[in-house]
Amino acid sequence: MYEETIDLLIDGVFRKGSEGKGQPLVNPATGEEIATVPHASAADLDAALAAADRAFGPWKALPAVNRYKIMMKAADLIDERLETIARVLTMENGKPLAEARGEVAFSAEATRWYAEEGKRAYGRIVPGRVPGQRQMVYKEPVGVVAAFAAWNFPASNVIRKISGALAAGCSIILKTAEETPGTAVAFARCFQDAGLPKGVLNLVFGVPDEVSLHLLASPIPRKVSLTGSTAVGKLLQKRAADTLKRTTMELGGHAPVLVFADADVDHAVATLAAAKFRNAGQVCTSPTRFFVHESIAGAFAAGMAAKAAALKLGNGLDPETQMGPMIAPRRCDAIQSLVDDAVGKGAELLAGGQRLDRPGNFYAPTVLSNVPESARIMSEEPFGPVASIVPFSTFDEVIARANALPYGLASFVFTKDGATARDAEMALEAGLVGVNHTMISTPETPFGGVNESGFGSESGIEGLEAFQRTKFVSELF
Template identity: 60%
Template sequence: MTFPLVPLLIDGVYGPGATGATIPVINPATEEQIADLAHAAPADLDRALAASARAFAVWRETTAAERNAVLVRAAALIRDRLEEIAAILTAENGKSLAEARGEVGFCADATDWYAEEAKRAYGRVIPARSPDVRQITLREPVGVALGFAAWNFPAGNVTLKMAAALAAGCTIIVKPSDETPATAVAIGRCFTDAGVPAGALNIVHGVPAAVSEHLIASPIPKKVSLTGSTPVGKLLQRLAADTMKRCTMELGGHAPVLIFADADIPHAVERLVAAKFRNAGQVCTSPTRFFVARAVYDQVVAAFVERARQVQVGDGATPGSQMGPMITERRRAAIAELVEDAVEQGAKLCLGGHALPGKGYFYAPTVLADVPETARVMTEEPFGPIAAFTPFETFDEVISRANALPYGLAAYVFSQNPGTIARAGAALDAGVVGVNHTSVHEAETPFGGVNESGYGAESGIEGLDAYLRTKMMTEKFL
């Protein structure tokens, strides 16, 4: 599958950048070029900023009902174009078509959710201390927003930012990953075709550091939302501090899995294998550190290896493929280094541990057992198809080890004991906790991390709130 030029979207117009500069977009399953990507020059970024400011003056004045109607149409268009968008997503990201379809379906659901929430950005009346005074709060759009999105969910990451900002009455400039830009543009067309006015949504591409520094330095945007790595989040937060932009940071993780002796092991293994090798492990909530009660450790590892051995690896566009490639050769090499280090540190390689031959950045589903705490894979987010197992003895021990890292995005607990579940859920330092399943992000639920996994939330009522500010008005009756 190949595409024409992947354009910029500035002030309602899809087209090339001012200089005509492009870079290739590569299919990670075939290593073939599938498109040229237009890169924005500084002049293009300035046009996007100016267009966003002009459009904000208009869009903020639309009623919640009008914004709802536009977003409802956008959600319908996403559903109508689901197969087309999913095929683009698979071609540039590599994940299976089944996963791509699910992701695009989530985008439609999230857009519908924000369409409804646009009508519920309520203020309140605060009882005054004097009978001739009225105190009210108003919820207002914060202004022009900037959205920076990672490549691992190229549809979902951009949709959450677009839909939330527009529902709140903000305008937004989105910078998707240069690895997966065509998906973002396809989603953007659903919004513009639905009636989002020129300038309210802009999509730009280019060298990440240059684009982010230029946009964030401008006084026009008032909000930054990032889905990306912790190092990038720290950098953008520092840049945003100069103009006091508010931020939402959805950053990396290193999710612990706690499997207690009373867990339903077949159920746990089935859920965890699916979650671990989803998108080849390139998921910020992917289970990565598997802590298993000593009494069932050997049983769990053996069952996990047997089930992981059945995962079908291949081009996501091929029927039956369940796990696609890594996004780049650089990422595949990084996974190989983590596996090599773990084995050198004493871990047992139970499955995989090697790149697959032929074209594409494929790496075999990999299971490591008896992984020592000194192995890099236990402290560095692998972002790949590695499951690292280690046993534990006591509840306090496993909680301490699970919370030992500075990250706190997702964590998982498998147990049938209500007391264990309650204690673990309260003790784990994470923004989202999945108990006996691994689905921790829906359109209606808040999603975000703590500590070095970031702050703020996307989705749910919290996702809309991130694009609103509060104004208090006090009035004395004369």
């Protein structure tokens, strides 16, 4: 049973849209409708804008230690409700319950980290140039935030925006994905129950293009934060430019993996298979282009194929499930098109390669070997459970191929040689690099990409600074 009522949150009140519009919420593992997602009307969006505008001044003025107490209470409530929230997340997103639990636990931890860091939003004193002069640099909240979060991580995508904004002293209007609204609603209830003043956090749903156009046309939001595709990022960036809103863009990727000849093949296979098929490959940092040294490419590909074939697919609520469904039928169709194109151009299909004939949006974990550069999957982000393996010969060759795309979010290196690792770390065009592991996201470390994977960071002190602006004050008496 789906254990969340989907409501808008505007000015401290949970309610439906004023025009009665909405859309069904479908469980991707079963195809069943489990709830209705209300859509905010233009009047509702205006009410959210006005509420956030009114709430910003008092929330900004509240001492950081007071904001800290509310956020810590919210984190405690997230922990207390973890099992319920995780089940909601799994039913709307499809990922295995164990992954959902970990994501909700991460969200509580991130809320605590931001709450703590909000107490340390330090400025500095700069020595004056003349006697009696005092020069001070302040960090202050940027203002009302308009935030947009993707469906693939319904908890962590949402909490980075909420907690970062609140810790900095900003109010926020959040539009999360209509495919996965319940997790955001559950978090909003935790913050409201923790004593968050009305209007500081507002939650809306609707037709994405209509909501973003309305919110970004308003002069009230001074900051835009997006987790989404590169195409959407470019669109929102253009809309934000009309009123010169600051932006943080966490966009798409096409992560290269460099597996050098001296790598531990068994470790690399086990680590990368787990990362590749996590959340059915619907992860912006998912390894996608596997460049493996020619001397070990065959063994690596065979190992990946064996791992893929052994995975148990099913409803994420089943404790034996290791990989859940795609978010929607359209994603299965998109993956099939990429796989068919690659095989048609000469790639060898070692595992998977088809949608499963069963209820839900299940696509078999797929491994392709000797994928030609001309295959679309080598340049288009698959965002699905497909590993494309390509042999390479030299360091310079693999770096050039890894950096050939405009994306620059995550990249991974597997080698036993420290010098090789350091050379690759410096040469790769990426905001995130993992060496011999794929754990590149924590509350205390910056998360973000470069080039067409976006700019700015979430998490870490950089994530807090994204919601702040700098004020310089010079006194002379």
